[in-house]
Amino acid sequence: MIGAVVIIPTYNEIENIEAVIRAVFSQSNYIHVLVVDDNSPDLTGKKVKALQRDYTNRLFLETRTKKSGLGTAYIHGFRWCIEKKYDYIFEMDADFSHNPNDLPKLYQACHNDGADMSIGSRYVTGVNVVNWPMGRVLLSYVASKYVRLITGMKIHDTTAGFVCYKRIVLETINLDKIKFIGYAFQIEMKFKTYLKKFKIKEVPVIFTDRTKGESKLSGGIISEAIFGVISMKVKSLFTK
Numbered sequence: 001m002i003g004a005v006v007i008i009p010t011y012n013e014i015e016n017i018e019a020v021i022r023a024v025f026s027q028s029n030y031i032h033v034l035v036v037d038d039n040s041p042d043l044t045g046k047k048v049k050a051l052q053r054d055y056t057n058r059l060f061l062e063t064r065t066k067k068s069g070l071g072t073a074y075i076h077g078f079r080w081c082i083e084k085k086y087d088y089i090f091e092m093d094a095d096f097s098h099n100p101n102d103l104p105k106l107y108q109a110c111h112n113d114g115a116d117m118s119i120g121s122r123y124v125t126g127v128n129v130v131n132w133p134m135g136r137v138l139l140s141y142v143a144s145k146y147v148r149l150i151t152g153m154k155i156h157d158t159t160a161g162f163v164c165y166k167r168i169v170l171e172t173i174n175l176d177k178i179k180f181i182g183y184a185f186q187i188e189m190k191f192k193t194y195l196k197k198f199k200i201k202e203v204p205v206i207f208t209d210r211t212k213g214e215s216k217l218s219g220g221i222i223s224e225a226i227f228g229v230i231s232m233k234v235k236s237l238f239t240k
């Protein structure tokens, strides 16, 4: 996976971070990792610094002062990766809900199969989610259908957070104008990619709920997604 970097946003992921970094590096001798940590009180960032000795010039850490949301962590990471001229830029959770073994499939969709954005999708063939409580599966599945309906995007998993972008996509989208921070951030990135007519390909994956640490999902994140999608669609109609 030459020219590829995986951005891993972290907040209190001390129980997962070492294993997930090692699992990513085991996929390829060329892949790089950027961790964007929000000064986690459990010292996730310190752990990453210690691991940098094992992965010189391949493992990077950006530390922000405080918890500021997943969306802004990714925007911070995107800017860093664009400046460093990586060709393929991944989004991946730290908690193994996204399986690092699927990284090559996402890379291949962009590198060999002509996609500009590939999405590790839970809903291409039914519902491929393991260990999530039924309420969360339903929320996520219904949210994806709702977003598809409102936006018109032909994507099954619109809130997916396991994504590979070609750099050109992130250079084309105006990152200053991305305003959502939670699930809605994932929807907004896909919508802007779709509006710019980039080629999007969904790659089926199995999403497995974390066994260590805690989800940062909150009520605010859900309502941001519900109302944000409508305002995003309405704005797009006026800016055509």
Ligand SMILES: Nc1nc2c(ncn2[C@@H]2O[C@H](COP(=O)(O)OP(=O)(O)O[C@H]3O[C@H](CO)[C@@H](O)[C@H](O)[C@@H]3O)[C@@H](O)[C@H]2O)c(=O)[nH]1
Binding pocket: 008, 009, 010, 011, 012, 013, 036, 037, 038, 067, 068, 069, 070, 073, 092, 093, 094, 095, 097, 140, 159, 160, 161, 162, 182, 183, 186, 214, 215, 216, 217
């Ligand atoms: N730096 C930083 N990282 C964060 C923050 N909030 C969450 N993260 C990191 O972002 C990743 C995902 O966070 P979770 O809290 O585990 O997310 P989730 O609820 O399981 O949501 C996942 O599924 C959603 C769709 O169902 C996705 O929309 C979402 O992006 C994510 O992949 C983890 O690595 C977590 O540490 C934050 O404020 N700052």
